[in-house]
Amino acid sequence: MNSPHPAPLTAGQPSENMVTVTHLVYALHAFAVFSAVAGSAIIIFSFIASLPSIAAVIINYWNQTAVRGTWLESHFRWQIRTFWFAVMWVALAVLLMLTVIGAPFALLLILIAGLWILYRVVRGWWVLTQRRTLPMD
Numbered sequence: 001m002n003s004p005h006p007a008p009l010t011a012g013q014p015s016e017n018m019v020t021v022t023h024l025v026y027a028l029h030a031f032a033v034f035s036a037v038a039g040s041a042i043i044i045f046s047f048i049a050s051l052p053s054i055a056a057v058i059i060n061y062w063n064q065t066a067v068r069g070t071w072l073e074s075h076f077r078w079q080i081r082t083f084w085f086a087v088m089w090v091a092l093a094v095l096l097m098l099t100v101i102g103a104p105f106a107l108l109l110i111l112i113a114g115l116w117i118l119y120r121v122v123r124g125w126w127v128l129t130q131r132r133t134l135p136m137d
Contacts, residue, residue: 014070026125028056044114057083074133082120089113
């Protein structure tokens, strides 16, 4: 029976197709970040609310089983966690914005989270080009 994902070349090694998919996910996230920097949006809001990032996280979940047990598994986990932690930071910033005292902290949180997202996309993609794993924490 045909599976939707090509089998790895050797046990524990991902297929080249999955490496390409992982590059695509980083490219989608990078596009979302770039569009925020080039436009008037804030990085964190553009990252979690843009179609490229939403498509990227859907691609991650869709292909997660194809990379299980390979070095790409750490990249998929890294990408998924980056997205969901960004959502969490936005939710926290929104709660802080509801109070007058919390508003400056919310703005600072949004700025720091935006830089953190940029770091995660750049570091993850850089490590992928070296075909190495990322920390699984």
